[in-house]
Amino acid sequence: MLNGIHLAEKLIRNHELSMDEYVKLLEQYQNQDIVKLLADEAVRLRKQYYGDKVYTRGLIEFTNYCKNNCYYCGIRAGNRNAVRYRLTEEEILSCCEEGYRLGFHTFVLQGGEDPYYTDDRMVEIIRSIKTRFPDCALTLSIGEKSEESYRRFREAGADRYLLRHETANDEHYRKLHPESMSLAARKQCLYTLKKLGYQTGAGFMVGSPGQTYHHIAEDLIFLKDLKPQMVGIGPFIPHHDTIFAKESAGSVEMTLFLLSIIRIILPQVLLPATTALGTMDPQGREKGLQAGANVVMPNLSPVKNRKQYELYDNKICIGEEAAQCWGCLSARVEKAGYHLVSDRGDAV
């Protein structure tokens, strides 16, 4: 087996490693020579494809009702303490309006799996957004649906879909989710979304309870196979009303290391520096950009509901108006040496 530096060089050359090689490389996430080697290559690649542009996605958290019970998530159905809310179509459109005024050209509608939003209601919302903002891309992040539903949303105008696979290991998936959910179903959704022509995003939490280097290696191999246009990763952060309340949060260093590795495995991928990363480290998003990320996702949700979309504890940016979020992120991006742009930012 090659040593850490040689494995990093092999990854840079081949854009992939074997399972055992990934495990060996992941063990080196605190070795600063290897961290730097991979981050330099990740930045070189993101500059080759995207220059110094950082794309923005305006996140609209439109419902925190959810029929699922993912054990790690603060808005899971079983959390009786969650204060539930839904945005009306008018409220969603006014979030888009405000975002558009600020320069956003991508809106992400994210929510729990809320049966109130039937396919007909979603189609209506998608059509209204795409009619009012025809030059904007629309991303959905509303969980697992049938192929027929995904097709209807796509035909109504949705361009992209984010559905993190959460973990590519069956046993680990079981530890994080109840019996009613399955990794096979989740993966099938991702392949269906790709088939239907969505720019598709997969991803996972770093440091989720029970996660091993071997599991992360499986995630990386799965990502290479799926070839999603987007990958969302961020540290797991415990939520006080879940069975994982006392677990440790995921590591910022490991998340940054993985951002670099994912950029090298999938050089053209759209890779956000996530809010969870910014929650764990005040400079987390800047560090994410310097490790190979090229997307940020400021919050456009109404301030009155921000606190209620509480997936994990201590989430940042819950008290700021959209304009403040844009200003703050723009300054952070510039500080990291990049430029926040308002293009749609499609996958190249």
Ligand code: SAM
């Ligand atoms: N319901 C949709 C779905 O399942 O894809 C979208 C909403 S879901 C809340 C969005 C993402 O939040 C999940 O994919 C998960 O990775 C992340 N998340 C949930 N709880 C978290 C936690 N405690 N720490 C970090 N990320 C979390």
